Amino acid sequence: MSVDAIMHTEFPEGYTVFFGVDGKVIMTPQSFEHSSTIKSLLYDTIVSLGRHAKTASDVYIDFPADENSAPDLAILREDARKQGKRYSFEDVLLIAEVVSVSSARKDYDDCTAKYGRYGIPVYVIVDPYAGEVVVHTEPAGAGYITARTHPYGTGKLPIELADGRTFTLDLDELPRPEPETGTR
Numbered sequence: 668m669s670v671d672a673i674m675h676t677e678f679p680e681g682y683t684v685f686f687g688v689d690g691k692v693i694m695t696p697q698s699f700e701h702s703s704t705i706k707s708l709l710y711d712t713i714v715s716l717g718r719h720a721k722t723a724s725d726v727y728i729d730f731p732a733d734e735n736s737a738p739d740l741a742i743l744r745e746d747a748r749k750q751g752k753r754y755s756f757e758d759v760l761l762i763a764e765v766v767s768v769s770s771a772r773k774d775y776d777d778c779t780a781k782y783g784r785y786g787i788p789v790y791v792i793v794d795p796y797a798g799e800v801v802v803h804t805e806p807a808g809a810g811y812i813t814a815r816t817h818p819y820g821t822g823k824l825p826i827e828l829a830d831g832r833t834f835t836l837d838l839d840e841l842p843r844p845e846p847e848t849g850t851r
Contacts, residue, residue: 700795701739703842704765708740708793715835721747723754730756730785736778738762739793744830756785760828763791771796779803783810788829791836795844800836802826819843 705724712722721743727735729750740763747758762782764774774792782790783806790803790811798819803811817824817838824836 698767700842700844701765701767704793704795705739707841708763708765708836711836711840712740712742712834714837716742716832721745721758727753728756728759729753730781734781734785736762736781739765742828742834756787759787760830761789761791761826761834762787763793766792766794766796768796775801779810783807789826791826793841795842798843800824800838800841 709722709724712720716722723741723743724739725737726741727737728741729735735753740761741754741759742761743754743758744760747754762778764770764778766774771794774794779790779792783803786806788804788806790806792801792803794800800817800819801814802817802824803814805812819838819841821838824838826834826836828834
């Protein structure tokens with residue numbers, strides 16, 4: 668797609684559009700709940716690991732076989748170094764994806780298989796609609812051996828990282844979807 672074509676394209680309302688250096692166009696649905704939840708995850712990262720912890724949000728990470736991802740949150744090893752313009756999946760300690768209405772199957776099924784296949788030590792699914800967080804550990808060939816579900820509103824959830832640090836997710840502070848009221 669040429670730059671001129673992109674400049675004159677109307678993308679659907681409510682989507683964030685990413686343009687990869689490899690020519691891919693990725694459209695991600697965004698909602699207030701999605702954005703607020705990512706903000707909450709980033710805040711918990713700062714509180715747990717410090718403001719200078721290596722994290723990324725919606726930033727491409729290189730995976731083999733052209734399966735690059737831009738997860739909602741990635742916590743990287745402190746000694747991680749870019750390889751070219753990006754970090755490698757080998758630098759990732761934790762990936763968190765926030766479920767949106769249209770991404771549930773991808774987050775629960777596709778990403779679980781992919782991140783497990785590539786040995787991401789911890790994969791966290793944050794689901795504002797179900798009001799729960801699923802923490803996957805012990806990556807295996809087709810996913811993860813262990814998955815534990817934690818409901819919103821049950822306090823602080825310490826998640827051990829492979830480098831010995833602890834990321835603490837505050838389940839009491841995760842935003843819940845607001846009920847829709849009248850139209851505007």
